[in-house]
Amino acid sequence: MTDRLRDRGERALLEAIRRLIPRGRGVRLGPGDDAAVLAPVRSPLLLTTDAMVERVHFRSRWLSPRDLGRRAFEVSASDVAAMGGRVVAAVLALTAPPTLPVASLRAMMAGVRDGACAAGGALVGGNLASGSDLSLTLTVLGTAASRPVTRAGARAGDQLFVTGTLGGAGLGLRSLMGARSISGAATAVGRWRRPRARLRAGAALARHGVAVAMIDLSDGLLIDADRLCAASGVAARIDADRLPLARPLRDLAPARARELALAGGEDYELLFAVRPARVATLYAARAALGCQVTRVGEVVAGRGVTVLAGGRVIAAGAAFGYEHFRRSPRRRRRTETA
């Protein structure tokens, strides 16, 4: 018979989980007391929290419990990457139905731990509560370079770059949501299931003083570029012909591939602005980033994001993708012909 949460006491469960979690560097006291204790840190601190709720952000059948735990960590750690920071510690608040197999819970915790360890940090604590929806709330504590990279440092004339490739996770998610098979879906689904926070790239971009404004791509390039622009008080021009398409997108119709790269979301790549005089430094530092970087556009005066393809404006205005709580997602993008 499957061992389920309802058959075990919370304390027995937490005891079992504690054994799974090794101490990390800088961890003076791990899980099991009232709070975790960490060694003092000389740099500015970063703090960010993110929740993943079943039926809102994922379905349990879409990914293994271990991938789910790891994914929750990476999504939260991606915010630290976007500030150019380093992960120190993570805590997980898990809400789960009493029918959840204990093995699934252990696998989720192992997934979070895998992510924290790979990032050079540690899972130092958690909370377990029963609830009708499975949800994982991951809070990550990080440290920043002496001057963290915010969204607000871009100015007209800067060039815009992205790490990695775009649209793969969006295609994977759509493939999981729909019944029909999509060419290249397996790779794309893997991309959605197993995002990796660009911690190495983010830290290198901050260290080399290359990125003057940065954001991670959770909701898609259009929305997140709009956020970076709004924070910086500028506008952006994106060149759709330059977008680094994820491999599975190359089999799709060009317009469809472009749409996924612009608005697919959940790629967790970094979008960043670079002063023209620093672009050479960026290219020189490329080996330290651990991934490709591609120039996708430029910062201009004004407000909002304009997308060009073949020299023509194909979209302009503030772009809205999936936003929680909306009855129907309103898309304010409008198609224009120059």
Place this chain on the structure above:
Amino acid sequence: MTDRLRDRGERALLEAIRRLIPRGRGVRLGPGDDAAVLAPVRSPLLLTTDAMVERVHFRSRWLSPRDLGRRAFEVSASDVAAMGGRVVAAVLALTAPPTLPVASLRAMMAGVRDGACAAGGALVGGNLASGSDLSLTLTVLGTAASRPVTRAGARAGDQLFVTGTLGGAGLGLRSLMGARSISGAATAVGRWRRPRARLRAGAALARHGVAVAMIDLSDGLLIDADRLCAASGVAARIDADRLPLARPLRDLAPARARELALAGGEDYELLFAVRPARVATLYAARAALGCQVTRVGEVVAGRGVTVLAGGRVIAAGAAFGYEHFRRSPRRRRRTETA
């Protein structure tokens, strides 16, 4: 018509909430970027997370949204108090059904902010997701005295003390859960609705080197004393005749009042161990604690918790109260006659 979450975009909501949150000392960047940025801290860091889920931990009709937000903060901050620490910053991950009025959301955030400000910290970020259950996950970052007070420092011969009074919140909760009226219920309900983390007392006990082991009373004196004993590898003898009963308990039958003080839970007072030679220092430092302290027992060799009344053992063994996921809470307390 009531303005509800489903009528507003997440971004518009977060914008509205951001305005509500003032910057605190040490906050270099508040909500709105990828992560909050805090000034470096010289002391060891504390990190703790707690979730409050509707229908598991509370019902919305039991308390106002503002009290709910404040309560979520205090419950999490209580873990920082139990380490003798100070609150630096808090982040809130809120999951809410789309029908939640926007005014309720704002009031919850205001409640969290009130708590963080009163504790000398700041609410620096959050996350908002839709979900069928309302839940508030509060993560608190704190700093510890040079040597944080854990659960593990007690040894045989130490005296056990509690702050404040016991059983009030437990009576209040039972009054809210039941239909029948209970004498003194209004005061007790207030005690449950508005707990206050014993931050001042916890920090003073750590600063004066008085508490050698400490825990906050979330699940009741019996369970939490058992946890402190297990961590320290000792046993405890509790004198039921010395328990500082909350005022509303004084109208109840003595056995009922004693049960609530021992096992009612959710008082968020501190239980701590003091070496006999330091008891005079504790009494001398009482003014700095901001609350009464009462000796409730002593630490002895062995395992588990024994409760005495009128010189007779009335309960012994490991005590289990409400534990999540159990189909039926098993109580292993056994009544003995010496």
